[in-house]
Ligand code: SF4
């Protein structure tokens with residue numbers, strides 16, 4: 253890994269490399285450069301996850317010509333695909349060094365909706381929110397019960413913006429969640445369910461189910477469940493599986509060659 257990054261930096265394939273550096277035995281996100289190649293000795297694969305692709309988006313905004321290399325798990329690749337489609341990053345300027353998902357908290361909990369069952373193996377869902385099961389269980393509850401459940405979850409929110417700030421595919425320059433006309437400044441909890449529904453709508457066709465928002469939420473709100481439901485609807489209507497391709501745009505359905513014929517959503521009377 254170190255040799256590859258060193259070669260990329262030396263031969264100009266990349267200008268910087270985003271990875272993890274061990275500091276006091278703790279892996280922290282770090283930007284490796286040609287000027288300090290000796291730091292590559294401390295380059296590690298971290299079991300903790302940070303949205304390196306979000307750092308790349310910020311870097312590119314400040315310096316569009318920079319060529320960036322980065323460690324990439326499966327969820328990083330999905331986020332990159334979304335960022336390419338939304339023109340936030342240029343695939344020509346990104347070089348990934350792919351690493352296995354494991355170890356990661358999601359894999360330990362078998363809680364990744366993109367992992368095939370064979371990959372998941374015998375990992376048990378012993379802790380954390382079993383989001384996949386909950387999504388399936390949603391239809392067992394009536395609309396009123398589900399609304400009650402979400403209002404209970406939402407009223408725990410302390411509007412810390414951790415979910416938005418950690419999200420690799422939250423990239424708007426002006427955020428609706430800080431717009432005075434939509435979200436009252438200083439109101440705690442933020443007006444519910446508006447705050448959370450605004451974010452959920454923005455995540456439609458964008459959320460790649462990395463789970464970082466839920467890990468960051470200090471109030472343990474099952475945010476992934478909400479965004480999974482939203483993306484389940486996107487998949488049904490637009491045949492679009494977020495993040496799985498850098499070429500399948502969610503907007504293709506509006507292209508000249510494609511007739512806009514959204515598929516009907518399977519409404520069961522209890523569907524949200
Ligand atoms: S799971 Fe959360 S942090 Fe990850 S892409 Fe979706 S909304 Fe963003």
Ligand code: SF4
Nearest residue numbers: 409410412413415469
């Ligand atoms: S991280 Fe949790 S508590 Fe903070 S704004 Fe998001 S939902 Fe609310």
